Amino acid sequence: MVYLKGGTYVPLYSLDTLKSIVKPFQMDVYPVTNNQYLSFVLKNENWQKGKAIQLFTDSTYLKHWATSWSLGKDSNKIKNAPVVNVSWYAAKKYCEYLGKRLPTVAEWEFAAMASETKANASTDSGFYQKIVDWYAKPNHNHTLGNIGGTFKNFYGIWDMHGLVWEWTQDFNSALTSGESRSDSSLDKDLFCGGGAVNAKNLKNYAAFMRYAMRSSLKAKYSVGNLGFRCVKDVIVH
Amino acid sequence: MKNILVIISMILLLSSCHSKKEFKIPEQFPDNSIFNLTSEWKTQDGRIVPLKDFGGKINVAAMIFTSCRSACPRITADIQRIETEVQKKHKDEVGFLLISMDPDRDTPEKLKQFALDHHLDLSRWTLLTGNDDDVMELANVLDVRFKKSVENGIDHSNVIHVVDPAGVIVHQQIGLAVDPVETLNAIEKLYE
Numbered sequence: 001m002v003y004l005k006g007g008t009y010v011p012l013y014s015l016d017t018l019k020s021i022v023k024p025f026q027m028d029v030y031p032v033t034n035n036q037y038l039s040f041v042l043k044n045e046n047w048q049k050g051k052a053i054q055l056f057t058d059s060t061y062l063k064h065w066a067t068s069w070s071l072g073k074d075s076n077k078i079k080n081a082p083v084v085n086v087s088w089y090a091a092k093k094y095c096e097y098l099g100k101r102l103p104t105v106a107e108w109e110f111a112a113m114a115s116e117t118k119a120n121a122s123t124d125s126g127f128y129q130k131i132v133d134w135y136a137k138p139n140h141n142h143t144l145g146n147i148g149g150t151f152k153n154f155y156g157i158w159d160m161h162g163l164v165w166e167w168t169q170d171f172n173s174a175l176t177s178g179e180s181r182s183d184s185s186l187d188k189d190l191f192c193g194g195g196a197v198n199a200k201n202l203k204n205y206a207a208f209m210r211y212a213m214r215s216s217l218k219a220k221y222s223v224g225n226l227g228f229r230c231v232k233d234v235i236v237h
Numbered sequence: 238m239k240n241i242l243v244i245i246s247m248i249l250l251l252s253s254c255h256s257k258k259e260f261k262i263p264e265q266f267p268d269n270s271i272f273n274l275t276s277e278w279k280t281q282d283g284r285i286v287p288l289k290d291f292g293g294k295i296n297v298a299a300m301i302f303t304s305c306r307s308a309c310p311r312i313t314a315d316i317q318r319i320e321t322e323v324q325k326k327h328k329d330e331v332g333f334l335l336i337s338m339d340p341d342r343d344t345p346e347k348l349k350q351f352a353l354d355h356h357l358d359l360s361r362w363t364l365l366t367g368n369d370d371d372v373m374e375l376a377n378v379l380d381v382r383f384k385k386s387v388e389n390g391i392d393h394s395n396v397i398h399v400v401d402p403a404g405v406i407v408h409q410q411i412g413l414a415v416d417p418v419e420t421l422n423a424i425e426k427l428y429e
Contacts, residue, residue: 172383
């Protein structure tokens with residue numbers, strides 16, 4: 001894991017008064033791989049494919065694995081690729097099992113602001129363009145590359161962009177009412193909202209994409225390009 | 238006089254003769270039961286309980302936070318509306334759960350005060366608070382979205398859940414001041 005000293009992060013939808021303070025934390029260098037997830041389910045039967053309960057997983061949980069306890073004949077191809085088709089509950093349990101936790105949206109976005117050379121590349125339009133280009137690129141062969149295949153950012157963290165989408169602890173804080181295309185404000189009866197919501201950085205189209213992705217998720221969903229990595233609090237002595 | 242007493246007691250007998258149904262708690266909860274969650278919660282009296290302790294009866298549940306000024310009192314009022322109707326037919330058989338999405342501020346004492354302020358009968362109502370992660374997990378199980386907002390507020394979705402005796406969510410009333418007829422029907426269906 002690598003250490004990040006934290007700082008402030010301005011959420012996409014917020015008021016100026018609502019900067020998130022990101023406390024120091026440690027983050028996994030890579031997304032969790034199929035192989036790593038396999039060793040977790042081998043020790044935690046409850047989370048094996050076919051055994052994990054419906055409350056926590058949907059029917060496509062780990063569907064790219066051959067069996068409950070093996071990756072199958074594609075093992076060599078996928079073992080070092082990020083694990084996907086895992087629910088939020090499963091990702092959370094995996095991190096907890098290792099004494100870690102899922103990153104908050106603020107922590108994830110804070111780490112993701114870093115380009116190869118800058119801790120905060122949020123004013124670097126070239127950096128954002130690269131991310132948006134990745135989002136726009138279709139994945140025709142439906143397989144993900146191995147971890148460590150994109151770029152290492154300022155903090156030494158790999159693959160924050162360009163490989164896989166990632167679960168966050170509070171992904172469900174994206175308040176949009178599903179099907180509605182006119183969510184310019186909160187629906188007052190559906191959501192109780194004290195403050196008006198305004199998007200902060202209109203140029204950050206990539207952040208909008210991630211916001212939309214998160215707001216479309218439910219915790220039991222398995223998605224073919226959605227994985228995760230873990231973080232850990234830093235205990236200050 | 239004697240006849241009148243007989244008639245009165247017959248009326249009383251008849252009226253208490255509604256269909257009280259005994260629900261059994263299954264040995265193993267269904268796969269989609271919220272009682273599969275192993276988290277523990279604190280009640281308004283500071284008692285520590287797992288969710289499965291609420292099994293064996295129908296529960297109407299919602300997530301709230303007590304410092305909420307607009308929607309939470311309304312959602313509580315919406316549940317009280319359901320309670321009034323349910324009490325007519327199934328006196329004291331259905332439980333009402335309010336679960337805090339703001340565990341840092343909602344201490345058991347705060348919850349107790351909220352119950353007093355809203356005249357909640359604690360023989361039927363239970364208010365729960367927990368830790369952040371468990372609250373997040375439960376919110377996900379219940380499809381409730383929330384986010385910290387300005388002036389210590391929390392933006393959140395307004396949902397009332399009907400939970401069957403085995404912990405399965407059988408109905409969700411979404412939005413505020415909704416006519417509870419469908420929610421009441423969902424409860425009645427469990428009595429069939």
